[in-house]
Amino acid sequence: MERTEKFIEELKRNDVEVYLTSRSSLNEDLNEFFKKQGIKRVFVRPRGLVNQLSPDIEFTEKFDEDVDAGLSEADFGIAYSGGLVELAESPSDKLPSLLPDIHIALLKESNILDDFDVLFENIPHPLPDITFIVGPSKTADIEKILVKGAHGPRRVIVFIVR
Amino acid sequence: MKKINFYENARKILSNPTVVEAVQKATMHALEKRRQTIARIPDFEELRDKARTAKEEILRDFDGYLEKFKENARKNGFVIHEAGDAREAREIILQIFKERNVKLAVSSKSMTQEEIEINPFLEAHGIKKYETDLGEFIIQIAHQKPSHITAPAIHLTRREIARLFNEKLGMEYTEEPEELTKFARNYLRKKYFEADAGMSGANFLIADTGSFVVVENEGNARMSTTLPPLHVAVTGIEKLIPSIKDLPVFLKILAPSSTGQHQTVYTNIFSQASKDHEVHIVLIENGRRRMLNDPVLREALMCIRCGGCSNVCPIFQLVGGHAYGSVYSGPIGIIWTYAIFGPDVAKELPFASTLCGACYEICPVRINIPRILLELRRRVIERTGGKLEEKALVGLWSQLMTKPVLNKLGFHLASKIQGIFKKDDKLTHLPFVFSNWTKWKDIEPFPGKSFRELWKERKNS
Structure with a gap:
């Protein structure tokens, strides 16, 4: 699909690592990813696709020093910016994509939107808190030299689920 | 402040x-x-x-x-x-x-x-x-x-x-x-x-x-x-x-x-x-x-604080933000500093611009920054009375331009006596209040014939 291609192109431009998968192979692909990356403990937002997984490793809803990565399902993707959209009902919903060094986001392909406009036209009211995430956190405050991993994640990985 | x-x-x-x-x-x-x-x-x-x-x-x-x-x-x-x-x-x-x-x-x-x-x-x-x-x-x-x-x-x-x-x-x-x-x-x-x-x-x-x-x-x-x-x-x-x-x-x-x-x-x-x-x-x-009630300043309220006008400003590029002595620096910062902290604090700032218009060109919401700066200059001069040499020159200029006899006389006088202020065919050291100009730059000398004379010659030939 053209929209998905544009989205992936923008994600890559934003230094996001992209994997394409399907409903049936998501679980297996994720477990393999955890194994390959040495990820043993994952801080999750237990909602949507995340709840349907059967991981080989430990999932936790509490953040601590031993967490290797954060996992959440993004509510939408924006092809225009290669951005992930997270809707949060409470501040704690925002933490898995924020606190760990690695953030893994799951995204249903059907939730990829062309542009921001579509999002704001379709979002339910009263509004939840909305966060757009465009790649790993970064700074260029020292001599304009780009450093990835400022206060948030150093790596962002997206699994697009067809 | x-x-x-x-x-x-x-x-x-x-x-x-x-x-x-x-x-x-x-x-x-x-x-x-x-x-x-x-x-x-x-x-x-x-x-x-x-x-x-x-x-x-x-x-x-x-x-x-x-x-x-x-x-x-x-x-x-x-x-x-x-x-x-x-x-x-x-x-x-x-x-x-x-x-x-x-x-x-x-x-x-x-x-x-x-x-x-x-x-x-x-x-x-x-x-x-x-x-x-x-x-x-x-x-x-x-x-x-x-x-x-x-x-x-x-x-x-x-x-x-x-x-x-x-x-x-x-x-x-x-x-x-x-x-x-x-x-x-x-x-x-x-x-x-x-x-x-x-x-x-x-x-x-x-x-x-x-x-x-x-x-x-x-x-x-x-x-x-x-x-x-x-x-x-x-x-x-x-x-x-x-x-x-x-x-x-x-x-x-x-x-x-x-x-x-x-x-x-x-x-x-x-x-x-x-x-x-x-x-x-x-x-x-x-x-x-x-600002809202000021017909000229209100446009600056549209600013979305991108800092683009600072990046593109030839003055800012040279001296950076600290020269402006305020939390808001650069072209739009001059306006904000003037508006928030008052004309006495900010009276030098409207002049810290070449009025080249690059800020207007880059501003994402098209704020006409040079126009506002020009207006702020006018206000500062109105309050402080302006610089002596500027007033002297502008006064002289308006007399010379509105009175043909004075114009003719003044031109001849100037082209005769300018020799003593000339060096390498440039005016380099004007006297009195005008010395502030030639301190920083040389000025072209008066030509041998005035525009009026050239015009007359052209018409006659």
């Missing part, structure tokens, strides 16, 4: 080649990135027009939109405070903190907080507030002021930052930006968890949903507004936009105009509060209503 000595500040900065070089590098970098990014946004000019239209709509019914924002924000559970000036704003924030026994606060970057000078005030009342944006954090431990709206520490080299971290924070000496960033990350991580309150500014206040928006790259604003149980956002009332449907347009022009990014890494739209996570918004007037 005392009168800002722009020329004195500029002279000091120009004697420091590292600062001049750093500012030049940073501004050029942002401009080049902007150019590349805009090439990928085919409808960029259209987006600028749409943003301008939305801001014009706000100015058309400012009070209506402000009321609408407040009403909707309260529905979201936000507590609204209104401060007429900086002192009131500081008292309000202190009161919020005192009632909740706040001892430690973390904050993301906010020029409005700088404007009301909240940090020393809180410190004096026993409340420690950490700046968490890397640039602001560096500035805070260096006890300096930001030198650029979006890149507060651009005037410092990595060597200076390394020394600072080593001396003030006990970090092992290294000039590696990556290591310095990591150190700041770990240092501030603890503070987010310990903090009793988080503070932020706001880039946009959305009237039809009562939401507010904070954009950032580092994740420090997300941390500051998520982890502590209390979030206090400090913002000027001019950040209003009519509808959340206008937000895409602004998000599409802000980052490209500012850092040259396509989008910032994080855009945070806040619309919720709860008992466990209070959200307070401190709306600051501090001179903005005066």
